[in-house]
Protein backbone atom coordinates (compact mmCIF):
# COMPACT_ATOMS: atom_id res chain seq x y z
CA UNK A 412 0.00 0.00 0.00
CA UNK A 413 1.30 3.49 -0.81
CA UNK A 414 2.71 5.42 2.17
CA UNK A 415 2.16 9.12 2.42
CA UNK A 416 3.60 12.15 4.16
CA UNK A 417 5.04 15.54 3.14
CA UNK A 418 7.48 14.03 0.61
CA UNK A 419 5.28 11.17 -0.53
CA UNK A 420 1.83 12.72 -0.81
CA UNK A 421 -1.14 10.47 -1.28
CA UNK A 422 -4.00 11.72 -3.41
CA UNK A 423 -5.64 14.28 -1.11
CA UNK A 424 -9.17 13.60 -2.20
CA UNK A 425 -11.89 11.56 -0.63
CA UNK A 426 -13.95 11.25 -3.81
CA UNK A 427 -12.59 11.21 -7.38
CA UNK A 428 -12.39 14.74 -8.70
CA UNK A 429 -12.93 16.36 -5.27
CA UNK A 430 -9.91 17.76 -3.41
CA UNK A 431 -9.93 17.42 0.38
CA UNK A 432 -9.10 20.45 2.51
CA UNK A 433 -8.12 18.24 5.42
CA UNK A 434 -4.29 18.30 4.86
CA UNK A 435 -4.35 22.12 4.81
CA UNK A 436 -6.51 22.25 7.93
CA UNK A 437 -4.23 19.82 9.79
CA UNK A 438 -1.21 21.83 8.69
CA UNK A 439 -2.76 25.04 9.98
CA UNK A 440 -3.66 23.40 13.32
CA UNK A 441 -0.11 22.10 13.65
CA UNK A 442 1.33 25.56 12.97
CA UNK A 443 -1.10 27.30 15.31
CA UNK A 444 -0.59 24.89 18.23
CA UNK A 445 3.18 25.16 17.73
CA UNK A 446 2.96 28.95 17.73
CA UNK A 447 0.98 28.97 21.00
CA UNK A 448 3.44 26.55 22.62
CA UNK A 449 6.47 28.58 21.52
CA UNK A 450 5.00 31.81 22.92
CA UNK A 451 4.03 29.99 26.12
CA UNK A 452 7.65 28.78 26.46
CA UNK A 453 8.99 32.34 26.30
CA UNK A 454 6.72 33.30 29.20
CA UNK A 455 7.59 30.07 31.05
CA UNK A 456 11.33 30.73 30.79
CA UNK A 457 10.90 34.23 32.22
CA UNK A 458 8.80 32.92 35.14
CA UNK A 459 11.25 30.09 35.90
CA UNK A 460 14.21 32.48 35.68
CA UNK A 461 12.82 34.73 38.47
CA UNK A 462 14.98 32.53 40.72
CA UNK A 463 17.90 34.64 39.40
CA UNK A 464 16.30 37.65 41.16
CA UNK A 465 16.16 35.74 44.44
CA UNK A 466 14.06 33.18 46.29
CA UNK A 467 11.40 35.73 47.24
CA UNK A 468 10.88 36.75 43.61
CA UNK A 469 10.34 33.14 42.50
CA UNK A 470 8.11 32.50 45.51
CA UNK A 471 5.93 35.53 44.64
CA UNK A 472 5.49 34.35 41.02
CA UNK A 473 4.62 30.84 42.20
CA UNK A 474 1.97 32.11 44.61
CA UNK A 475 0.61 34.46 41.95
CA UNK A 476 -0.12 31.45 39.71
CA UNK A 477 -1.76 29.68 42.64
CA UNK A 478 -4.12 32.66 42.91
CA UNK A 479 -2.96 33.71 46.37
CA UNK A 480 -3.16 37.42 45.54
CA UNK A 481 -6.72 37.09 44.23
CA UNK A 482 -8.25 34.71 46.77
CA UNK A 483 -7.85 34.29 50.53
CA UNK A 484 -5.31 31.44 50.14
CA UNK A 485 -3.31 29.66 47.40
CA UNK A 486 -5.06 27.09 45.22
CA UNK A 487 -2.47 24.76 43.58
CA UNK A 488 -5.32 23.15 41.60
CA UNK A 489 -5.19 26.25 39.34
CA UNK A 490 -1.66 25.18 38.34
CA UNK A 491 -2.87 21.62 37.68
CA UNK A 492 -5.61 22.95 35.38
CA UNK A 493 -3.15 25.21 33.53
CA UNK A 494 -0.64 22.36 33.09
CA UNK A 495 -3.41 20.03 31.88
CA UNK A 496 -4.33 22.64 29.23
CA UNK A 497 -0.70 23.01 28.10
CA UNK A 498 -0.26 19.21 28.16
CA UNK A 499 -3.32 18.80 25.91
CA UNK A 500 -1.93 21.35 23.44
CA UNK A 501 1.48 19.63 23.61
CA UNK A 502 -0.10 16.22 22.81
CA UNK A 503 -2.24 17.69 20.01
CA UNK A 504 0.82 19.34 18.47
CA UNK A 505 2.85 16.10 18.70
CA UNK A 506 -0.05 14.09 17.23
CA UNK A 507 -0.28 16.43 14.24
CA UNK A 508 3.50 16.46 13.78
CA UNK A 509 3.86 12.66 13.61
CA UNK A 510 2.36 12.77 10.11
CA UNK A 511 5.54 14.49 8.90
CA UNK A 512 8.08 11.99 10.26
CA UNK A 513 9.51 9.24 8.02
CA UNK A 514 7.73 5.99 8.80
CA UNK A 515 10.37 3.48 7.78
CA UNK A 516 14.09 3.26 7.03
CA UNK A 517 13.55 3.63 3.29
CA UNK A 518 11.78 6.97 3.73
CA UNK A 519 14.38 8.09 6.26
CA UNK A 520 17.16 7.34 3.72
CA UNK A 521 15.31 9.29 1.03
CA UNK A 522 14.97 12.28 3.36
CA UNK A 523 18.65 12.18 4.22
CA UNK A 524 19.80 11.88 0.63
CA UNK A 525 17.63 14.90 -0.23
CA UNK A 526 19.26 16.76 2.61
CA UNK A 527 22.81 15.99 1.39
CA UNK A 528 21.87 16.69 -2.22
CA UNK A 529 20.16 20.02 -1.52
CA UNK A 530 22.72 21.30 1.01
CA UNK A 531 20.02 23.75 2.03
CA UNK A 532 20.23 25.08 5.56
CA UNK A 533 16.44 25.22 6.01
CA UNK A 534 16.22 21.51 5.12
CA UNK A 535 18.84 20.80 7.80
CA UNK A 536 16.71 22.79 10.25
CA UNK A 537 13.80 20.49 9.48
CA UNK A 538 15.95 17.56 10.67
CA UNK A 539 16.88 19.31 13.91
CA UNK A 540 13.18 19.93 14.50
CA UNK A 541 12.30 16.31 13.86
CA UNK A 542 14.97 15.00 16.28
CA UNK A 543 14.26 17.54 19.05
CA UNK A 544 10.51 17.03 18.63
CA UNK A 545 10.95 13.28 19.02
CA UNK A 546 13.06 13.78 22.18
CA UNK A 547 10.39 16.07 23.63
CA UNK A 548 7.71 13.37 23.36
CA UNK A 549 9.45 11.75 26.32
CA UNK A 550 11.27 14.57 28.12
CA UNK A 551 8.37 17.04 27.99
CA UNK A 552 5.81 14.44 29.06
CA UNK A 553 7.81 13.49 32.17
CA UNK A 554 8.15 17.15 33.24
CA UNK A 555 4.53 18.05 32.55
CA UNK A 556 3.15 15.02 34.36
CA UNK A 557 5.29 15.63 37.47
CA UNK A 558 4.37 19.33 37.66
CA UNK A 559 0.69 18.61 36.96
CA UNK A 560 0.42 16.09 39.79
CA UNK A 561 2.59 18.02 42.30
CA UNK A 562 1.42 21.62 41.86
CA UNK A 563 1.98 22.49 45.52
CA UNK A 564 5.63 21.47 45.21
CA UNK A 565 6.75 24.42 43.10
CA UNK A 566 8.88 27.02 44.81
CA UNK A 567 12.47 28.09 45.51
CA UNK A 568 13.23 25.03 47.69
CA UNK A 569 10.76 22.51 46.25
CA UNK A 570 11.91 23.14 42.64
CA UNK A 571 15.59 23.07 43.65
CA UNK A 572 15.08 19.85 45.61
CA UNK A 573 13.42 18.33 42.53
CA UNK A 574 16.44 19.32 40.42
CA UNK A 575 19.08 17.92 42.78
CA UNK A 576 17.65 15.45 45.30
CA UNK A 577 15.10 14.04 42.85
CA UNK A 578 17.62 13.94 40.01
CA UNK A 579 15.68 16.01 37.51
CA UNK A 580 18.67 18.12 36.37
CA UNK A 581 19.88 15.73 33.62
CA UNK A 582 16.37 15.66 32.15
CA UNK A 583 16.10 19.46 32.36
CA UNK A 584 19.43 19.98 30.53
CA UNK A 585 18.28 17.79 27.63
CA UNK A 586 14.76 19.27 27.65
CA UNK A 587 16.13 22.81 27.68
CA UNK A 588 18.34 22.10 24.63
CA UNK A 589 15.51 20.38 22.79
CA UNK A 590 12.82 22.96 23.53
CA UNK A 591 14.92 26.02 22.77
CA UNK A 592 16.18 24.66 19.43
CA UNK A 593 12.75 23.31 18.51
CA UNK A 594 10.83 26.44 19.51
CA UNK A 595 12.98 29.03 17.78
CA UNK A 596 13.43 26.94 14.62
CA UNK A 597 9.65 26.39 14.64
CA UNK A 598 8.91 30.11 14.88
CA UNK A 599 11.48 30.85 12.14
CA UNK A 600 9.89 28.26 9.83
CA UNK A 601 6.43 29.66 10.52
CA UNK A 602 7.62 33.19 9.73
CA UNK A 603 9.10 31.99 6.40
CA UNK A 604 6.06 29.86 5.56
CA UNK A 605 3.45 32.54 6.25
CA UNK A 606 5.58 35.43 4.97
CA UNK A 607 5.72 37.35 8.27
CA UNK A 608 8.13 40.30 8.18
CA UNK A 609 8.80 39.59 4.48
CA UNK A 610 8.84 43.23 3.33
CA UNK A 611 10.02 44.06 -0.19
CA UNK A 612 13.21 42.01 -0.24
CA UNK A 613 12.40 38.41 0.70
CA UNK A 614 16.08 37.34 0.63
CA UNK A 615 17.20 40.11 2.97
CA UNK A 616 14.31 39.48 5.36
CA UNK A 617 15.09 35.75 5.49
CA UNK A 618 18.67 36.61 6.42
CA UNK A 619 17.40 38.85 9.22
CA UNK A 620 14.97 36.18 10.38
CA UNK A 621 17.86 33.69 10.56
CA UNK A 622 19.89 36.13 12.65
CA UNK A 623 16.87 36.70 14.89
CA UNK A 624 16.44 32.96 15.32
CA UNK A 625 20.06 32.53 16.46
CA UNK A 626 19.76 35.45 18.90
CA UNK A 627 16.52 34.13 20.40
CA UNK A 628 18.01 30.62 20.79
CA UNK A 629 21.19 31.91 22.43
CA UNK A 630 19.24 34.26 24.73
CA UNK A 631 16.82 31.60 26.03
CA UNK A 632 19.53 28.93 26.28
CA UNK A 633 21.68 31.30 28.35
CA UNK A 634 18.70 32.28 30.54
CA UNK A 635 17.81 28.59 31.00
CA UNK A 636 21.35 27.49 31.85
CA UNK A 637 21.75 30.33 34.38
CA UNK A 638 18.40 29.49 36.00
CA UNK A 639 19.25 25.80 36.06
CA UNK A 640 22.59 26.61 37.75
CA UNK A 641 20.79 28.75 40.36
CA UNK A 642 18.30 25.94 41.17
CA UNK A 643 21.13 23.39 41.35
CA UNK A 644 23.13 25.61 43.73
CA UNK A 645 20.13 26.03 46.04
CA UNK A 646 19.29 22.33 45.73
CA UNK A 647 22.84 21.34 46.76
CA UNK A 648 22.80 23.70 49.75
CA UNK A 649 19.35 22.45 50.72
CA UNK A 650 20.09 18.72 50.43
CA UNK A 651 20.13 18.10 54.18
CA UNK A 652 16.74 19.82 54.55
CA UNK A 653 15.21 18.06 51.53
CA UNK A 654 11.43 18.40 51.53
CA UNK A 655 11.31 21.54 53.65
CA UNK A 656 9.50 24.32 51.82
CA UNK A 657 10.50 27.97 51.48
CA UNK A 658 8.97 30.54 53.81
CA UNK A 659 9.72 34.19 53.03
CA UNK A 660 11.37 36.28 55.72
CA UNK A 661 8.82 38.00 57.94
CA UNK A 662 6.24 35.24 57.63
CA UNK A 663 8.12 32.55 59.59
CA UNK A 664 5.93 32.93 62.67
CA UNK A 665 2.99 31.66 60.62
CA UNK A 666 4.87 28.50 59.68
CA UNK A 667 3.18 26.37 62.32
CA UNK A 668 -0.27 27.14 60.85
CA UNK A 669 0.49 26.17 57.31
CA UNK A 670 3.57 24.18 56.30
CA UNK A 671 5.17 24.42 52.90
CA UNK A 672 5.77 27.27 50.52
CA UNK A 673 2.63 28.91 51.84
CA UNK A 674 3.19 31.61 54.48
Ligand code: HEM
Nearest residue numbers: 459493494497551565570573583586587590635636638639
Ligand atom coordinates in the same frame (compact mmCIF):
# COMPACT_ATOMS: atom_id res chain seq x y z
C1 HEM B 1 1.88 25.02 32.50
C2 HEM B 1 2.87 24.19 32.17
C3 HEM B 1 4.24 24.23 32.86
C4 HEM B 1 4.55 24.56 34.14
C5 HEM B 1 3.62 25.03 35.26
C6 HEM B 1 5.99 24.41 34.28
C7 HEM B 1 6.70 24.68 35.43
C8 HEM B 1 8.06 24.59 35.58
C9 HEM B 1 8.79 24.85 36.79
C10 HEM B 1 8.16 25.24 38.11
C11 HEM B 1 10.09 24.68 36.53
C12 HEM B 1 11.26 24.83 37.53
C13 HEM B 1 11.81 23.49 37.93
C14 HEM B 1 10.84 22.62 38.72
O1 HEM B 1 10.10 23.10 39.58
O2 HEM B 1 10.83 21.39 38.48
C15 HEM B 1 10.23 24.32 35.14
C16 HEM B 1 11.40 24.12 34.46
C17 HEM B 1 11.50 23.77 33.14
N1 HEM B 1 10.46 23.51 32.28
FE1 HEM B 1 8.49 23.75 32.68
N2 HEM B 1 6.51 23.99 33.08
C18 HEM B 1 5.48 23.87 32.19
C19 HEM B 1 5.56 23.47 30.87
C20 HEM B 1 6.74 23.16 30.22
C21 HEM B 1 6.83 22.72 28.85
C22 HEM B 1 5.64 22.51 27.89
C23 HEM B 1 8.15 22.54 28.59
C24 HEM B 1 8.79 22.07 27.33
C25 HEM B 1 8.35 21.06 26.65
C26 HEM B 1 8.90 22.88 29.80
C27 HEM B 1 10.27 22.86 29.91
C28 HEM B 1 10.98 23.20 31.05
C29 HEM B 1 12.43 23.26 31.12
C30 HEM B 1 13.38 23.00 29.96
C31 HEM B 1 12.76 23.64 32.42
C32 HEM B 1 14.15 23.89 32.97
C33 HEM B 1 14.32 25.40 32.91
C34 HEM B 1 15.72 25.91 33.03
O3 HEM B 1 16.65 25.33 32.50
O4 HEM B 1 15.87 26.96 33.65
N3 HEM B 1 8.00 23.25 30.76
N4 HEM B 1 8.97 24.28 34.58
